[in-house]
Amino acid sequence: MLKHKDLIEPTNNPFSLFKNWYDLACDTEINDPNAMTIATISNNQPSSRVVLLKSYDENGFIFYTNSNSKKGKSIKENNNIALNFHWKTQNRQIRIEGQASVVSDEVSDSYFKSRPRGSQIGALSSNQSHELISRKKLTDNILEIEKKFKNKDISRPHHWNGYIITPQLVEFWQEMPFRVHDRVVYVYSDKSWKTKRLYP
Numbered sequence: 106m107l108k109h110k111d112l113i114e115p116t117n118n119p120f121s122l123f124k125n126w127y128d129l130a131c132d133t134e135i136n137d138p139n140a141m142t143i144a145t146i147s148n149n150q151p152s153s154r155v156v157l158l159k160s161y162d163e164n165g166f167i168f169y170t171n172s173n174s175k176k177g178k179s180i181k182e183n184n185n186i187a188l189n190f191h192w193k194t195q196n197r198q199i200r201i202e203g204q205a206s207v208v209s210d211e212v213s214d215s216y217f218k219s220r221p222r223g224s225q226i227g228a229l230s231s232n233q234s235h236e237l238i239s240r241k242k243l244t245d246n247i248l249e250i251e252k253k254f255k256n257k258d259i260s261r262p263h264h265w266n267g268y269i270i271t272p273q274l275v276e277f278w279q280e281m282p283f284r285v286h287d288r289v290v291y292v293y294s295d296k297s298w299k300t301k302r303l304y305p
């Protein structure tokens with residue numbers, strides 16, 4: 106028998122409820138509570154992959170990636186995007202739909218600066234999503250970059266950017282006994298968030 110959870114109590118906007126759930130997930134997941142699946146569409150073909158949520162506020166949800174990657178090109182072609190968080194310890198899911206856009210250079214620069222040097226070098230060395238003929242090519246790239254930037258700061262490459270997802274739909278899903286789950290969806294329209302419950 107599943108442990109009973111109270112029904113979801115909708116707040117004024119999805120961000121405060123997101124924060125409640127996210128904070129709890131951060132305390133309980135064994136790793137990567139900030140992992141989220143992002144689905145993009147290119148040529149009518151959806152594609153999904155996991156990235157890490159790096160920050161969020163009432164403007165949206167931010168992750169970082171290589172703009173020349175498959176997802177980067179896909180977003181450029183069609184910025185409609187869907188996110189999904191699944192927190193196993195909480196038996197909860199959050200689905201978000203919205204539009205992705207590149208954040209300002211200042212925001213990306215500041216996050217890039219905060220990363221460990223090894224991750225900065227990693228970002229420069231990888232032609233993400235393109236064919237890698239041999240692993241040695243990648244390790245050679247890393248050595249070359251280490252040499253080039255010896256005793257120097259590494260600046261963010263222009264093709265490495267943050268993306269903010271501005272949500273227009275956020276759904277909170279919580280497991281309940283006997284698969285009679287609870288779902289609350291927030292939809293943004295006429296400059297305000299409206300909520301409704303959905304059948305599970």
Ligand SMILES: Cc1cc2nc3c(=O)[nH]c(=O)nc-3n(C[C@H](O)[C@H](O)[C@H](O)COP(=O)(O)O)c2cc1C
Binds near residue numbers: 152155156158175
């Ligand atoms: C837990 C986890 C976290 C990840 N975080 C990121 C991330 O923040 N940014 C990123 O570009 N790729 C991240 N990846 C790798 C992506 O899933 C993906 O392999 C990569 O971005 C290339 O995707 P694409 O070819 O569809 O562009 C992560 C993978 C996992 C499993």
